[in-house]
Amino acid sequence: xxxxxxxxxxxxxxxxxxxxxxxxxxxxxxxxxxxxxxxxxxxxxxxxxxxxxxxxxxxxxxxxxxxxxxxxxxxxxxxxxxxxxxxxxxxxxxxxxxxxxxxxxxxxxxxxxxxxxxxxxxxxxxxxxxxxxxxxxxxxxxxxxxxxxxxxxxxxxxxxxxxxxxxxxxxxxxxxxxxxxxxxxxxxxxxxxxxxxxxxxxxxxxxxxxxxxxxxxxxxxxxxxxxxxxx
Numbered sequence: 001x002x003x004x005x006x007x008x009x010x011x012x013x014x015x016x017x018x019x020x021x022x023x024x025x026x027x028x029x030x031x032x033x034x035x036x037x038x039x040x041x042x043x044x045x046x047x048x049x050x051x052x053x054x055x056x057x058x059x060x061x062x063x064x065x066x067x068x069x070x071x072x073x074x075x076x077x078x079x080x081x082x083x084x085x086x087x088x089x090x091x092x093x094x095x096x097x098x099x100x101x102x103x104x105x106x107x108x109x110x111x112x113x114x115x116x117x118x119x120x121x122x123x124x125x126x127x128x129x130x131x132x133x134x135x136x137x138x139x140x141x142x143x144x145x146x147x148x149x150x151x152x153x154x155x156x157x158x159x160x161x162x163x164x165x166x167x168x169x170x171x172x173x174x175x176x177x178x179x180x181x182x183x184x185x186x187x188x189x190x191x192x193x194x195x196x197x198x199x200x201x202x203x204x205x206x207x208x209x210x211x212x213x214x215x216x217x218x219x220x221x222x223x224x225x226x227x228x229x230x231x
Contacts, residue, residue, distance in 0.1 A: 033060035036068055045071070054221060061214035073222050078215045087209035091202050098198035105191035110183050114167075117160035125177055128167050130158040143171050 021039045028042045029035060034056065036042045048071045049056050059066055065077040104111055109122035109129065121128045131138030139156035146168035155161050170176060 032056040052225060058214055058218055061210050062218045063211040065215035073219045078219045079212055081216055084209060084212050087205045090205040094198045094202035098195050101191045101195040101198060105188050105195055110180055110187060116166060117162050119160050119163050141167055
C-alpha cells in the first residue's frame with residue numbers, strides 16, 4: 001500500500017494545477033527571497049523585472065522597502081548609506097568573536113588566568129602556553145623546567161618571571177588532572193555554543209546590512225528610470 005500521493009495520482013485537473021502553482025510559488029520565493037503571496041503577484045513581478053532590467057535578487061534583498069503590489073519603493077524605509085556602518089561593524093565584531101571562540105573550542109588545554117600575575121595561558125597537565133589566539137607560534141613553560149635550578153630557568157618574555165613558580169605548584173597538585181578532565185570538555189561545549197551563536201548573530205546583521213544596501217541600490221535604479229515611489 002502506498003502512503004504518499006503525487007500530483008500525477010490526482011485526476012482532478014483543477015487540484016493538480018493548484019498544487020503545481022503552489023510548488024512553483026514556493027520555489028520562486030525560495031530562489032529569490034521574495035515573499036509574494038500569489039502566483040499572479042509573482043508573474044507580475046517577473047514581468048516588471050524583465051521590463052526594467054532589475055534583478056529579482058535585488059528586489060528580494062531590499063525586503064520591506066519595496067512594495068510588491070505596486071512595484072515602487074517606500075522612501076521612508078530607505079535609510080542613508082551612513083547607516084550601513086553599524087551593521088557592518090557588528091558583522092566584523094561577531095565574526096572576530098566567533099573566531100576567538102572557535103580557537104578556544106578546538107584547544108585541548110584549559111584557558112585560565114593566573115590570579116597573581118594576570119597572565120592568560122592554556123594549561124595542560126605538563127605544559128602552559130601563552131599562544132595568541134591567532135598566532136602560529138607560542139611560548140611554552142613545561143613541567144620539566146620545574147626540575148631545573150632557578151638560575152637556569154629560561155622564562156619567555158610573554159610570561160611573568162613569577163609564572164613558572166606558580167605553575168610548578170599547580171602541576172604538583174594531584175587534583176589538577178581531575179579538574180582538567182572536567183573543565184576542558186565544559187570549555188569546549190560552552191565555546192562551541194558561543195561560536196555558533198556568534199555566527200548566527202553575524203548572519204543576522206549581515207542580512208540587515210544587505211537589506212539596507214539593496215534598498216539604496218534599488219531606489220537609485222528606480223529614481224534613475226523614474227518609476228516612482230510610494231508614500
